[in-house]
Amino acid sequence: MANGSRQAAWEFFGTELRRHREEVGMTQAELGSRVFVSGAYIGQFEQAFRKPQLDISQRIDEVLQTDGIFERLCRKLIDDKRYADYFAQVVEFERTATRICEFAPTVVPGLLQTAAYAGAVTIAANPFVTDEYVEEKVAARLERAQILKDATRPEYWVVLHESVLRIPVGGPQAMAEQLDYIALLMRDRKVWLTVVPFAAGAYASIAGMLQLMEFDDAPPLAYTETAFSGTLIDDPAVVKRAQRTYDLLRVAALSPEASLTLIASAAEDFRRCVSTT
Secondary structure, three states: OOHHHHHHHHHHHHHHHHHHHHHOOOOHHHHHHHHOOOHHHHHHHHOOOOOOOHHHHHHHHHHHOOOOHHHHHHHHHHOOOOOOHHHHHHHHHHHHOOEEEEEEOOOOOHHHOOHHHHHHHHHHHOOOOOHHHHHHHHHHHHHHHHHHOOOOOOEEEEEEEHHHHHOOOOOHHHHHHHHHHHHHHHHOOOOEEEEEOHHHHHHHHOOOEEEEEEOOOOOOEEEEEOOOOEEEEOOHHHHHHHHHHHHHHHHHOOOHHHHHHHHHHHHHHHHHHHHOO
């Protein structure tokens, strides 16, 4: 489904939500209290500024007695088999974010991955899958990264741990190309990227994979991920803690200039490995 079609579908979700809410004479605040969100959130759902998570859609159906309408709409809109179920909604939020901040402790973030790197990561996690499966996952990842090429692209801030630069995902050639690509995006000012060096010590352990997203007309979100699941967080207090953690990581990182030098040096190290084999 194209981005415009998805947005139109979310707007339909919001219009239907407002219609059903008003039919039972319930205010946004009243509905919000019944489904455990604020009335302001209900307003944002109705205006398609924020996309409700599946569990909220299910509670809305229960309160408004809509026979599963909103659960089915939500499932249809986030049902993209190219992504894990827990990640599909994050992709939707990325498309409307005005600012995305990420910390990656071991693996290059998906929005920055080359095809070879993405393929190697996919095979490492799924060693018995078909070539067609790998190609589908890689294509989805590259398509997702198109937001960085749009005229309305979000500000994209990334903090990498130095481990990301040293782990030879896909082999030396693939890593050299991956690091060259990151350096190119930095030089083209598509991403503001810094590296937390090994010398920073304990800072590497204060967070796992972390993504923060900001929006024009909705509160910020945080997303964390492990190898087998991900958690989308909209609790303001928890998001604030995540933002503070990200700030600490940025303080521990090298300057952008020093980071670029380190990335270029790591790429050259991998190229030397290629030339000696």
